[in-house]
Amino acid sequence: MDCQWCNSDQAAETTGTVYWELPDGSRAIEITETPAISCPACGMTCQSDELVSEIEDQLFLIDTKTLPKTLTFQDLMAQPRLLKRNYFKF
Ligand SMILES: [Zn+2]
Numbered sequence: 001m002d003c004q005w006c007n008s009d010q011a012a013e014t015t016g017t018v019y020w021e022l023p024d025g026s027r028a029i030e031i032t033e034t035p036a037i038s039c040p041a042c043g044m045t046c047q048s049d050e051l052v053s054e055i056e057d058q059l060f061l062i063d064t065k066t067l068p069k070t071l072t073f074q075d076l077m078a079q080p081r082l083l084k085r086n087y088f089k090f
Contacts, residue, residue, distance in 0.1 A: 001037065008041035015073075016045055020055060022064045030070040031055070 003011040016036045021028045034055075038045045047055075054077075061081040 003039035003041060003044060004046065005044045006039065006042040008039055010041050011037050011039040014038040014045070018047065020059070023059050024064070029067055031076055032070065032072050034073040
């Protein structure tokens with residue numbers, strides 16, 4: 001995998017903790033075990049563009065008021081999306 005920053009081919013997938021500001025700007029949450037790309041050549045660790053938009057989409061679609069301060073990436077993606085309730089009647 002190529003590093004986006006230094007173009008080294010030593011970049012590898014890893015997981016880490018990221019702090020994410022909620023779309024309404026009210027607070028930031030801590031997301032652990034988030035997939036990331038880590039590069040030993042330049043020391044950079046970052047999320048791919050796809051992953052960033054995946055997290056942002058999810059935060060727009062779920063009820064962020066009930067989110068705990070800290071959760072795992074998996075738990076975040078497993079949160080029920082509010083918009084779905086408009087399409088399915090229980
Ligand atoms: Zn690098």
